[in-house]
Amino acid sequence: MKSPALLPSALIGAVASARSMTPMAALAGAHLAGRETPGRLVLLGHPVFTAGALAMGVGELFGDKMKSAPDRTVFLGLLARVMSAGIAGAALAPKGREKAxxxxxxxxxxxxxxxxxxxxxxxMRRIGQTKSGLIEDALVVSAGVAVVAWALNRRG
Incomplete structure (x- = not known):
């Protein structure tokens, strides 16, 4: 059974909901490994943006554990999610369907x-900010890497 063509885009959007930089970092890692996305990979084709995406992905994992970390639903948090999800969703969409x-x-x-x-x-109320963040990191980063790997391997 063939999965819907835009399913990887929806799944990477789900990843971005929890960690805004993980989709871009996962795509940057794939780009460094010489993998090509089905859709046009905006920005990450440039080495500076690739390095920046990886650094921001790692930085977000550390920053999330800080007591002063803002909720992901503040304006800048949502803006980062919109931008990252949009770029990653377009890159994982079939050629010609990037906008969708x-x-x-x-x-x-x-x-x-x-x-x-x-x-x-x-x-977080049950186990604290750091432990809950580490668990969420493990789940979300794994999901991001898995979605990107699956999307790039299913191209035909």
Missing amino acids: GGLLAIATATPLAYATLAGRKRV
Whole structure:
């Protein structure tokens, strides 16, 4: 059974809902490994942006554990999710369907940011900010890498 063509775009949007920089970092890693995306990879074709995406992905993982870290639903947090999801969703969409893939990723990331925040806060009350963040990191980073790997391997 063949999965819908834009499913990777929706899934990477879900990843962006929890970690805004993970989709770009996963794509940057794939780019460094010489993998090509089905859709046009905006910005990450340039080495400075590739390095920046990886650095921001790692930085976000550390910053999330700080007591002063803002909620992911503040304006700048949502803006980062929209931008990252849009670029990654477009890159993982089939050639010629980049706009639809980007829009679908954004439409997935934005409302899920509120849902993932609510879930994180619930877990944070039980086990604390650092532990809940590390668990979320493991799940989200694994999901981001898996979605990108799956999307790049399913191209035909």
